Amino acid sequence: MRVNHSGEVSAQGLYQGQALTARLPDVREKMEQAAIEENDHLVWCEQRLNDLGAHKSLLNPVWYTGSFLIGATAGLLGDKWSLGFVAETEHQVVRHLDKHLNSITEDDQRSRAILQQMKVDEAKHATTALHYGGAELPVPVKKLMALMSKVMTRTAYRI
Template sequence: MQAGQDVRRHFNPVDKGLIELGRALEVLSGVAHAVRPNPAGPPQADEAQLNDTDRRHSAGLMRVNHVGEVCAQALYRGQAYFCRDASTQAVLHAAAQEEVDHLAWCNDRLTQLNSHRSYLNPFWYAGSFALGALAGRAGTASNLGFMAETEAQVEQHLNRHLKALPADDGRSRALVEQMRQDEIAHRHQAEAAGARKLPFPLRCAMKLMSKVMTTTAYRI
């Protein structure tokens, strides 16, 4: 990781912009690959078959989770792009890399459920990158605070999904549980690195934006 960061420091703004454009296209095209094995394991022939209602509900929830990972990629890369502290950049890039696994797992599960990614993903990515850019310019403590608050809210969201998923959908449940554990670890990393708690109005605004995203992504 350190070697990669040293190389990035020597890129000019155009190079960095092209790198970010390439990452955005990779995320939005669905070609990102997980490094870690899928926590649900390979599909099994004897798995419980979901009825149409449960399948659509699981697909809606996993589409929301996929959008969350699209946003996480954009958010953390936007934060890191405008961050001037190397150690904070390392935390953000490490979290973003781990979120790639989540992105790929959710995409695989949507395919297994015969469903689609959100048609609004380019919009979610652009908005999240812009938001990350603002956080990246707010100073190290606030930048990390934004990461910690984001992960705290995602953890709450995943807790709700674990309760809402159909009882027979063990595959989706296994993915969400691993994602939840990773998000908790990311929050702890941000806090240990010096995250500052965000003001209450900003935390409320983040929850409101998240609510709009999750409600829309469930269907579109």
């Protein structure tokens, strides 16, 4: 759950960075709705971490700042790319959540319920971003993003 929480901290950074620089004339409202749902995710993960008596990642400020800069940069590249970036990020998050759901025990119903709802929301964010003109990112960019999230998940798991 610490990894998921850090992921949601990063989602805050991404959406806020993007909101700062992206024009998004037609979709601003939709993106703000997504950002509100990301805030719910953050709260759920934090509560669950507390219930489990686990600590948050000490590197959360780093994840936040990095994601904010990436979101702001994506926003500067134009809506097509910044929405494409959101879509790809959310697709990768859905794959991560799937893997995580497969690896946690059936007994942990509370964590599962949170992850299931997050998965539904993240998939919807991806669909919305594509629907409003998000471009398919080049494969090397997708690979780089996957690599970065791997580093992040491994690190947040420990620290």
